[in-house]
Amino acid sequence: MTEAAVVRAHREEWARLVAVLTKRFGDLDVAEEAAAEAFATAVERWPVAGVPPNPGAWLTTTANRKAIDRLRRESRRDDKHGEALTVHDDDAPVGAIDDDRLRLVFTCCHPALAMDARVALTLRMVGGLTVPEVARAFLVAESAMGRRITRAKTKIKEARIPYRVPATEDLPARVSGVLAVLYLVFNEGYLATGPDTDPVRQDLTAEAIRLTRLIRELLPQDGEVTGLLASMLLTEARRPARVSATGELVTLAEQDRGAWNTDLIAEGHGLVRERLATGEPPGRYQLLAAINAVHTSARDIRDTDWSQILALYDHLARVDPSPIVALNRAVAVAELDGPEVALTIVDRLENTLSGYHAYHATRADLLRRLGRSGQSRAAYDRAIDLAGNTAETAHLTRRRDQLR
Amino acid sequence: MRYLVSVIDDRENPGSTDRRPAISEFNERLIAEGYWVFAGGLADTDTATVVDNRGEQVVFSDGPFVESKEYLAGVWVWEAPDLDVALKLATEASRICDRKIEVRPFR
Numbered sequence: 001m002t003e004a005a006v007v008r009a010h011r012e013e014w015a016r017l018v019a020v021l022t023k024r025f026g027d028l029d030v031a032e033e034a035a036a037e038a039f040a041t042a043v044e045r046w047p048v049a050g051v052p053p054n055p056g057a058w059l060t061t062t063a064n065r066k067a068i069d070r071l072r073r074e075s076r077r078d079d080k081h082g083e084a085l086t087v088h089d090d091d092a093p094v095g096a097i098d099d100d101r102l103r104l105v106f107t108c109c110h111p112a113l114a115m116d117a118r119v120a121l122t123l124r125m126v127g128g129l130t131v132p133e134v135a136r137a138f139l140v141a142e143s144a145m146g147r148r149i150t151r152a153k154t155k156i157k158e159a160r161i162p163y164r165v166p167a168t169e170d171l172p173a174r175v176s177g178v179l180a181v182l183y184l185v186f187n188e189g190y191l192a193t194g195p196d197t198d199p200v201r202q203d204l205t206a207e208a209i210r211l212t213r214l215i216r217e218l219l220p221q222d223g224e225v226t227g228l229l230a231s232m233l234l235t236e237a238r239r240p241a242r243v244s245a246t247g248e249l250v251t252l253a254e255q256d257r258g259a260w261n262t263d264l265i266a267e268g269h270g271l272v273r274e275r276l277a278t279g280e281p282p283g284r285y286q287l288l289a290a291i292n293a294v295h296t297s298a299r300d301i302r303d304t305d306w307s308q309i310l311a312l313y314d315h316l317a318r319v320d321p322s323p324i325v326a327l328n329r330a331v332a333v334a335e336l337d338g339p340e341v342a343l344t345i346v347d348r349l350e351n352t353l354s355g356y357h358a359y360h361a362t363r364a365d366l367l368r369r370l371g372r373s374g375q376s377r378a379a380y381d382r383a384i385d386l387a388g389n390t391a392e393t394a395h396l397t398r399r400r401d402q403l404r
Numbered sequence: 405m406r407y408l409v410s411v412i413d414d415r416e417n418p419g420s421t422d423r424r425p426a427i428s429e430f431n432e433r434l435i436a437e438g439y440w441v442f443a444g445g446l447a448d449t450d451t452a453t454v455v456d457n458r459g460e461q462v463v464f465s466d467g468p469f470v471e472s473k474e475y476l477a478g479v480w481v482w483e484a485p486d487l488d489v490a491l492k493l494a495t496e497a498s499r500i501c502d503r504k505i506e507v508r509p510f511r
Contacts, residue, residue, distance in 0.1 A: 112487060159509045160405045162486040170488075 002046045009055040010039055011203040014128030016056070017063055019100035022107075022163055028125060028153045030067050038063035101126060101207075102214050103164050108152075109178045110161045117152040122181045123188065124149055126211075127204050136388060137193045171218060178215065179228050179285065182208045186232050190239070191389050199243055199391030205236055223275050227286030230271035234292035237264035242391075249395040253301045265296045287316040306335040323352040327362055339369040357386035361396060373403045405509060406441065407490045409480040409497065412504040415473055419502035426500045434482065439493060441481040449475050477503060481510075 014035065021031035038059045052058040108121040116138070123129045123137065135145035155161065166174045189204025212229045219225050241255035250256075272293040275286050282290065291312045298304040313329035327349055334342035343366045346359070353359035364379035380400035387393050413419055434440035452467035469475045480497070484490040487507070494505045 110487075112491065158511065159507075160486045162488050166488070 002051055005051040005055065006039065006042050006046060009042065009059060010128060013056050013059055014039075015101050015104070015126045015207060017059055018125050018128075019104040020060060021063055021067055022104060023100055024064070025067055025071070026163065028107075028156055030070060032125065032153075034063040034067035034070065035059075037066040041066075099165070099214055102211060105178060105181070105211055106165050106174065107156060107161060107163045109174075109181045110156070111174065111177055112159065112161060113152050113155065115177075115180070117148055118177065119181050119184050120145060120149055121152045122185055123204075127185055127188070127207065129188075129204075133194050133197065137188050165218070168218075172222070175215060175219060175222065175225065179212075179224060182212055182215075183228060183285070186235070190235060191392065193388035195388070195390060199247065199249065199389050200239060202239070205232070205239070208232060209236060223278065223280055224283045224285045226271050226275055227283065227289045230268045230275070230289035231285055231292050233264045233271070234268035234289065234296050237261040237268065237296060247391055247394055248398065249389070249391040251395070252295065257299060260296065268296070269293055282315075282319075284316065284320045287312055287319060291316070304335070306332055310336055323349045324356075324358075327353060327359060331362060334366060334369075339366040342366055343370065355386065357383050357388075357392070360386065361392075364396070364399070368399070368403065376400075377403050405484060405486065405490075407482045407484060407487075408506075408508045408510060409482055409490070409494060410476055410506040410508070411445075411478040411480075411497075411501050412474050412506060413477040414504070415475070419477075423501050430497065430500050434480075434493070439482045439484055439489075441483050443478070443480045445478040446476060474504075 017035045017038065018028075018031050021034055022028055025031060025034075041062055042055075042059065046052075104126055105122060108125055109118045113121070120134050120138065123134045124131065129137070131146050131149060132142050134149070135142040138145065140148075165171075186205055186208035189201040189206075189208060192199055192201040192204070209229070209232050212225065212232060216222075216225050216229055237260050238252070238255060240261060241257065241259040242250055244250050268289065272286075272289050275282065275289070291309055294305050294309050294312070310329070310332040313325065313332055317325050317329055327346065330342045330345040333345060343363070346363050346366060349359060360379045360383035364376050364383055367373075367376035367379055377400055380396055380403075384393055384396045384400070387396060431440060431443060434443075449467055449469045452469070454465050454467050456463045456465070478501075482490060482493065484493065487509075490507050494507045498505045
C-alpha cells in the first residue's frame, strides 16, 4: 500500500522536513513549498518505483533539489533572490536545545505575531495541516486563512524574526505563548475538525507532547510547562477508549477504562504530584492536569470524586475566567447538584458560546436528563450542525435519535 | 538589517517632557554597541507641510496627522541582526522615551 506509506511519511516526516529546509534556506516559504513538492513527487513516483528503503532521506534529498531549483529559477528572474541561496546560517547562535522542530515552533510562536497567526502557522508548518484544514479548525474561510498564514510568513521573513530557540534568560518570557499554541495543537489532534481526517490525529497529539517534553527539558522548574505536559499525557492516556469500533466518540462516562494507557497515567500522576509537592500556587495548566488526574484515578465513573473536580474548577475559574471553563465546570455541577442547577449556569453562557458545538452538546445532555426531549432534540441538532469532528457527530446523532 | 524605529506620542495621553538626558545617554550606548545609524526628534505636527503635485497645480496643505490622536514624535534608524535584538532595544527605548515605539524593517 504505497498510499499508506505516503500518508505515514507525511505524518512522520513533514515537520522535520520543513524544519531542516528552513534551517538550510532561511525561508519558510521555500521550505514549505519544497516539502509539499517532495510529497507530491512521492505520490507520483512511489506507486511506480516502489517505496524507497529510507523515505525520510528520499524526501529530504528530493525537497532539497526542489528548493534549489526554485531558487535558481527565481534568481534568474530577480538577482536579489540569489542571496537566499547563501543563507546557510550554520553559525547562528544555538539555543539551549538544538532541535530543528523546536526552533520552528519558537519562530512560529514569536510574540511579534498575532496569537491567531501563531496557532495557524504552527498547525501548518509544524503540524503539517493543509491550509483548508487549518481554516476549518478556526471556522474561517480558506482564502482568509491563506492570507493570514502568508502575512505571518512575510513578517517573519521581512522583519527578520530569527529561527532559533531563545537564549536561556529570554525563555521564561517566550514560553507561555508557545504553551498556549501547543495546547491548541494538541486539542486539534484530540478532536480533529475535518470531515476527511481521522477523528483523532495522533500525529498532532504526539508532536505536541514531544515538543512539550523538550520545553520541559529547557525549563524543568516551570510549573505550567510540567502542568501542560501532565495534562496532555493524562488526556492521551484515554485515547484508546475514545472512539468506538464503529467510529463514534465515546464519552468519559462510557469509556472502557481497562483500555486506558496505564504508563501514561502513571507518568502524568507523577508530574501532578511533583507540582503539588512544591506548594507553589498552580496555574491554568496545572489545574487542568489536576482535574485530569482526578478523572484518571477513578476506576469507574461512579467512583469519580466530583467534589474535588468542582473545587479544582472553582479554582480554575478564578485563574481563567473564560466561558469555556464555566461550561466545563457546569458538567461537574450537574453531577453534584443535578442537571437543573447546571442548566441554569449553562443558559447564562448563551451570548458568548452559542456558536460553539460543546455548548449545545452539554445543554442537550442536561435537557435529556431533565426529560425535556423536544428542547434536547433541538439542542442536539444545533450541536450536530456545529460539530466538525466525524466521531462526535456520530455520537451526537445517536444520542438525538434515542430521544423519544 | 535596518529598522525604522518610530516614537509615537498620543495627544490625549502625552508622554513626559523631561526625557532628553536619558535619550542622549541611550543614544551613546546605541553608538557604542554598533546599533545606531540615525536619529532625530521631530517638531510638532503643526509645522509639517504636505506637497501634492500630482494634479495640474501644486497644492500645499498641512499634514494628514495634525488631527490624528497618535502622531510621530521622532525616529531612529537602527542596524540590528534580527527582530529579537531590535525588540529588546525598543522595549528599553519605550521606557526611556515614555512613549510607544513602532519597529519596522526596511525592505
